[in-house]
Amino acid sequence: MNLILIGMNYRTAPLEIREQLSAGCGGDLRSLADIRAIAQVREAMCLSTCNRFEVLASAADIDAAALGIKAFILMRSGLLPDQLEKCLYIYRDQDAVKHLFRVASSIDSMIMGEPQILGQVKEAYRRCVDQRASGVILNKLLHHAFRTAKRVRTETGIANNAVSVSFAAVELAKKIFGDLKNKAILLIGAGEMAELAARHLVRNGTKKIIVANRTYDRASDLASLLHGTAVELERIGEKLQEADIVISSTGASGYLITKDMIAAALYRRKNRLLFLIDIAVPRDIDPAAGEIDNVYLYNIDDLQGVVDGNIRSRAVEAEKAEAIVDEEVLRFSHWFSSLEAVPTIIDLRRKMEDIMEGEIEKSLFWINSLGESDKEKVRMLVSSVLNKVLHDPITGLKEASQNSGAVLYIAALRKLFKLDGE
Numbered sequence: 023m024n025l026i027l028i029g030m031n032y033r034t035a036p037l038e039i040r041e042q043l044s045a046g047c048g049g050d051l052r053s054l055a056d057i058r059a060i061a062q063v064r065e066a067m068c069l070s071t072c073n074r075f076e077v078l079a080s081a082a083d084i085d086a087a088a089l090g091i092k093a094f095i096l097m098r099s100g101l102l103p104d105q106l107e108k109c110l111y112i113y114r115d116q117d118a119v120k121h122l123f124r125v126a127s128s129i130d131s132m133i134m135g136e137p138q139i140l141g142q143v144k145e146a147y148r149r150c151v152d153q154r155a156s157g158v159i160l161n162k163l164l165h166h167a168f169r170t171a172k173r174v175r176t177e178t179g180i181a182n183n184a185v186s187v188s189f190a191a192v193e194l195a196k197k198i199f200g201d202l203k204n205k206a207i208l209l210i211g212a213g214e215m216a217e218l219a220a221r222h223l224v225r226n227g228t229k230k231i232i233v234a235n236r237t238y239d240r241a242s243d244l245a246s247l248l249h250g251t252a253v254e255l256e257r258i259g260e261k262l263q264e265a266d267i268v269i270s271s272t273g274a275s276g277y278l279i280t281k282d283m284i285a286a287a288l289y290r291r292k293n294r295l296l297f298l299i300d301i302a303v304p305r306d307i308d309p310a311a312g313e314i315d316n317v318y319l320y321n322i323d324d325l326q327g328v329v330d331g332n333i334r335s336r337a338v339e340a341e342k343a344e345a346i347v348d349e350e351v352l353r354f355s356h357w358f359s360s361l362e363a364v365p366t367i368i369d370l371r372r373k374m375e376d377i378m379e380g381e382i383e384k385s386l387f388w389i390n391s392l393g394e395s396d397k398e399k400v401r402m403l404v405s406s407v408l409n410k411v412l413h414d415p416i417t418g419l420k421e422a423s424q425n426s427g428a429v430l431y432i433a434a435l436r437k438l439f440k441l442d443g444e
Contacts, residue, residue: 023358024080024084026087026091027112029069029075029076030111032132040072053068054067054068055153055155058155060090062082063079064159065079066078067155068146073131078122080160116351119163123351125139127171127347128140128180129344135181166354166357170346173346177342178340179339191219191269192223196226205230206229207231208232209231210255211270211306212241216270216271231249232253234258235252235255262286262287262296268296274304277305279307281310281313284311293316296318298317300322363419363422369436
C-alpha cells in the first residue's frame with residue numbers, strides 16, 4: 023500500500039512532550055506543506071490534538087519517507103533524538119489503516135467512545151484537502167475511516183453511558199426527572215468537577231443556576247460564565263427550596279447541608295423531587311438526608327460505581343467495534359488491490375463483454391434471422407470493435423504500471439466505468 027503513520031499519543035508520551043510537539047509541528051499551516059515536501063512523500067495529513075500527534079502519508083518509499091518525517095519532527099519540535107524514539111510509534115500499510123480507523127472510531131481514545139476525535143480527524147482532513155496534500159489514496163482512506171466510525175457509533179454501544187463522574191451525575195438526573203428543561207441548579211463550591219457537571223446540565227436544558235461559594239468573587243465569576251446568579255455560602259439554606267438539583271463540591275471539614283435543612287426545604291417546595299449530588303471529600307451533605315422521601319442523594323463513590331460499570335459496558339462494545347474495524351480494513355485492502363493494473367484490466371474487459379452480450383441479446387429478433395455463418399460474423403465484428411476500443415487504454419495502463427505511475431489512471435478508470443459498483 024505504501025502507507026505510513028508516525029506519531030505519539032497519551033499512552034506513549036507525557037503531556038509536556040505532546041505540548042512541545044504540538045507547538046512545534048501541529049500549530050501552523052506550514053507543517054503540512056513541509057511534510058508534503060519530504061522526498062518520497064506523495065500525500066500527507068497531520069492530526070494534532072491534546073492527546074496525540076500523528077502524520078499519515080502515502081509514499082513511493084515508506085522507509086525513506088519515515089526518515090524524512092522523523093527528521094522534520096526533530097527539527098520543528100526541538101526534542102532530543104532519544105526523547106523522540108522513546109515516544110514514537112510507526113505503522114505501515116494495513117497496520118496504518120487499522121490504526122487510523124481505530125482513532126476515528128474513538129477506540130484508541132483516552133475516553134473510549136468520546137465523539138470529539140472524529141471531528142478532529144475530519145478537520146485535519148479538511149486542512150489536508152485545502153492545501154492539496156491529499157490524492158486518490160488518502161481521499162479514499164479518510165472517507166473509508168469516516169464510514170467505519172459511523173458504523174461503530176451506530177452498530178455498537180461504545181458511545182453509550184457516562185464515563186465521567188460529572189456526566190454520570192447528569193445521566194442520573196435524566197433518569198430521575200426525565201426532562202431537565204426548566205430545572206433549577208444550586209451549585210455549592212466552584213471546583214472543576216462541579217462546574218463541569220453544571221455545564222452538562224445547562225446543555226441538557228436546565229435554565230436557572232445559583233452559585234454559592236466561600237469566596238463570593240469566585241461565585242460571581244462562575245455564575246457569569248454559566249449565566250446564573252451568585253449568592254453567599256451562608257444563604258444556601260434558603261436557596262435549597264428553589265433548586266431541583268444540588269451539586270456540592272467544597273473543601274469544608276463538616277456537613278454544609280444537614281438532614282433538617284433538606285426536610286425544611288422539601289416542606290417549602292411542597293415535596294417536589296430534590297436531587298442531591300455530593301462530590302466533595304469529605305462529604306458536604308449529611309448522608310441521612312437521603313432517607314427522606316422524594317430526596318435522591320448520590321455521593322462520589324455512587325457516581326464512580328456508575329462510571330466503572332459503564333466503562334466495563336463500553337469495553338464489551340469495543341469488541342464489536344474492533345470486529346467492524348477489521349472488516350473495514352479488509353474492504354479497504356481489497357479496494358487498494360484493485361488499483362493494480364491486472365485486476366482493473368480484467369474488470370474492465372468483463373464489464374465491456376457484459377455490455378456486448380446484453381446488446382446482442384436485445385438484437386436477437388433480427389440476429390436469429392441470419393444464418394449461423396452470419397451470426398458468427400456479427401459476433402466477431404462486435405468483439406473486434408471492443409478489442410480495438412480497449413487496446414489503447416489497456417496498453418497505457420500496462421506501461422504506466424511499469425514505473426508505478428498507474429494509480430491515478432486506474433482510480434479514475436474504475437470510478438468512470440463504475441467498476442466497484444459505486
